[in-house]
Amino acid sequence: MKRVFHFGLPLVTSLLLLTACEQKPDFEYYYYEPEDYALLSQYLNLPQRPDNYSTKLPKHLEAQGLFARAVDQDKAILGRVLFYDKNLSKDKKVSCASCHRQEIAFSDDKPVSRGVFDRVGTRNSIALGSVLNFSAYYGTDLFGPSGIPFFWDNRANTASEQNLATMTNPVEMDMKHPEIVDAVKAQPYYAPLFRMAYGDETVTIQRISEAIANFVNAIGSYRSKFDREAEKTIGTEVWSNRERLNFSGFTPAENRGKQIYLDNCASCHSPLQGRPMKMFANNGLDATITDKGVGGITNQPAHMGMFKVPLLRNIALTAPYMHDGRFATLEEVIDHYSTGIKPHPNLSPELRLGSQPRRFNFTPQEKSDLIAFLHTLTDEELLVDKRFSNPFK
Amino acid sequence: MRRWLALSLPWVVWCACNSYYYAPNTLYTPHLIERHDAELGICGLRGSDFSGFEFHGTYAFTNHFALMANHLDVRGRSPSQDRRGNGRLSEAALGVYFPLRQVSNTVFVGAGTGQVFNEFPKGSRATLKFHRYFGQYGISVEQGALRIGTGIRLNYLHYREGHIDYRVGESDVSKIILIEENSPFIFPEFSVNLRIGSRPVWANLCSTIVEHERAKELGWATQTIGLGLLLEVDHFWRAERPKK
Structure with missing residues (x-):
């Protein structure tokens, strides 16, 4: 038994010493070959770790x-x-x-x-x-x-x-x-x-x-203030119309603007800014069209003067507006929907009352609230996301 | 209880498309009774998504001391053939044994070196090399044509080197970074083995499981099962083992 200890103890001690001598892991991560990366680095700012x-x-x-x-x-x-x-x-x-x-x-x-x-x-x-x-x-x-x-x-x-x-x-x-x-x-x-x-x-x-x-x-x-608030509503209320809840992180003006948006705009532009509700529509910009839009591709009279319906994400940053950039500000856009919609045979049903263009007649307060809400759709992270930035030096 | 249930159940789970960064070799519990006892084993091994073989050898060079050597070699391939991997582990150990009638108690301490290699689509690869130090206690009981053994092994697993192509994908890069950040790992493994036969040849069935709470996150295989043959080679230079 003595021999067991004579041999065993030094052995265990040596093993412990060996483990103590282990260096930190030396891990090398690579994507490009070194010579390729050297070449790329002359022209481009690409991270060694791929995005x-x-x-x-x-x-x-x-x-x-x-x-x-x-x-x-x-x-x-x-x-x-x-x-x-x-x-x-x-x-x-x-x-x-x-x-x-x-x-x-x-x-x-x-x-x-x-x-x-x-x-x-x-x-x-x-x-x-x-x-x-x-x-x-x-x-x-x-x-x-x-x-x-x-x-x-x-x-x-x-x-x-x-x-x-x-x-x-x-x-x-x-x-x-x-x-x-x-x-x-x-x-x-x-x-x-x-x-x-x-x-x-x-x-x-x-x-x-x-x-x-x-x-x-x-x-x-998908990382706007609106998204952060909308995500909080998951699991808190019934499935439908969650977006109608007042968002706790919104200002009163933003919440009022959200209600105006949901009541008047969301049926085309999507309540949660998920997927547009329509592929294309005529929004009453002109009584006589100068650009056929979708109709110019399909040659169908019912499509004349119709254009893609976009989501409104980052809308506060993307002036000027409409397919021809005719509106320089969000105020001008809201004025158009408030009192300026022109009659057209293909005018979207949401924008007409009978055969006449609808007048939303937003008050100044409502316009201001709606614009406050539209600013919550700005995704600041996207604007500086390096994965999508200019890689050239 | 669950651990022992897992050890005793046949291995029937077959997962798909996993890449592993550690797989346990069989925790080998030799049945040593006296000086010059020597065992050689070869074992087919299977884990989730991989299979392979291993060799074991022990030699009792005195009445209480013995040497042990193990080698493991496993390979795996995804069903779609676009991912493959292999792993190796070689180790040596010095130990003591205490026979008590037909019961053999063994304690070994040892060290080994190994590597795991995984290849992914587009030829991207991840290779990790590691050292493993271990101490194990095993007990083997012989009754007629049956030997039952069980053991516990305490491992000190240190990943010392890695070469990782980022194209292996976020999921695997995350596992590897976790390994790098947390190495070394100290964790136990448990095993049972069942041997049927008579001297000098035994059929050997063994199962080993890893006990580490983050094993899945780290991309470790948590269980292997092996089936093989064990040969008491001392039989060939010693016709009959003297009865104690």
């Missing part, structure tokens, strides 16, 4: 059956660079981000966007930050016929179609498909990014549009 583009929507939106779909992380990273790359335009001065500026919720502050060589477009740039999350309900590739199409006139069914149409539009980026491919091939930073996204460096127009689509599908706004 996570998965999205978890707040509970009040998931309760409505809205979920963000998974996007391919590697393709979204490539898509982010493509989205901000001015080399993809004819004069190398315009990128997707030129008309979708992050600091104003990926919108443009001009009534109608300016493209290459300062060419003037015909419509206002849609705020990408007005959408809850593109992958939650946009695109027929993800959702079939119920997927919301892209553009004011809903002419693109998928995010890929949308970005290709923009890059080839003569008043936007004015590129041909082979020119886009060549422009991408010419930039040294794309080889490693394509390798990460696709396993090889082959550049095709399909890959380019798919990568941008993955990036765009990850964009969305």
Whole structure:
């Protein structure tokens, strides 16, 4: 027995000493190969740890059956660079981000966007930050016929179609498909990014549009003051009309504005800013239309003068308003609905009384309260979210 | 009670698509009675989503001291074939044994080194290397053609090195970061084994479970079961074990 202790004790002691000598874990995380990262770092500010583009929507939106779909992380990273790359335009001065500026919720502050060589477009740039999350309900590739199409006139069914149409539009980026491919091939930073996204460096127009689509599908706004308050109502009341409760974190003006919104606007723009209630509508901007809108694509008289119904997320940041940017302020927009709706055969039923345009006749107090509420839809985090920021140095 | 129930139940759970960063080898409880007793075992091993084999060997070089060596090698692949992984662990230990009629009590302390490797879609990989120190107590009882053993092992598991491609995905990166932040881990494992046969060959069925409250978060396999053969090799140089 003595021998057991003679041998055993030193052994146990040595083992304890060995454990004490263990160094801290030396874990190396990597995404890019070192030489690739060195190359990329000459042009781009990309984190060594790749950004996570998965999205978890707040509970009040998931309760409505809205979920963000998974996007391919590697393709979204490539898509982010493509989205901000001015080399993809004819004069190398315009990128997707030129008309979708992050600091104003990926919108443009001009009534109608300016493209290459300062060419003037015909419509206002849609705020990408007005959408809850593109992958939650946009695109027929993800959702079939119920997927919301892209553009004011809903002419693109998928995010890929949308970005290709923009890059080839003569008043936007004015590129041909082979020119886009060549422009991408010419930039040294794309080889490693394509390798990460696709396993090889082959550049095709399909890959380019798919990568941008993955990036765009990850964009969305769901962290506004309104969302934080709406999420608190989960589990506190009956399922329906939760949004009608006064939110404890809202000011009285914001709560009054919310009621006005729910009573007058939500039947088109969605009570919880989840998914628009209508794909498109005529909101009485003109008695005689100058832009056919959806009707110009479908050639159906019943669609003439109708345009996409957007959500109102970040609306306070995305002036000017309407498809042609005719209203410079939210006050002007509310004045339009208050007393300015024009008659039109296709006027949305919600905006008419019999055959006449409806007059909401908002009082000054109501207008002020409604604007206070609309400011609660601003998602400050989206505006500074590094995952969606310009990666170029 | 639940622990012992888990140990005694056959392994029927088959999960899908998990990647593991630790899997327990069999807690081997040799039946040592006297000097020059020597056992060699080979065992097929199965856990959730992986399978493999292991070797065990013990040799009693004095009347109370013995050496033990273990080697584990496991592999796994997801049903869709897009993920695969493997793990290895080799270790050596020095111990003492106290025979009492047909009961063998053993205590071993040892050290080993191992690695786990997981490969994901697009060729992304995560490799973790670790050291494991352990102390174990086992008891084995022989009755006719039956040997029943049980044991407890206290582990000191230290992940010393890792190479992780971020493309393995958020879920696995989170597990690995948790491992890095919390290493080393001290935790027990429990086992039972059942041997049927007669000297020198025994069929061996054993089950080992890991007892750690965060095992799932850490991506650890919490149970393995093994089925194999055990050979008392001293039989070949010693025709009959003298009765004590």
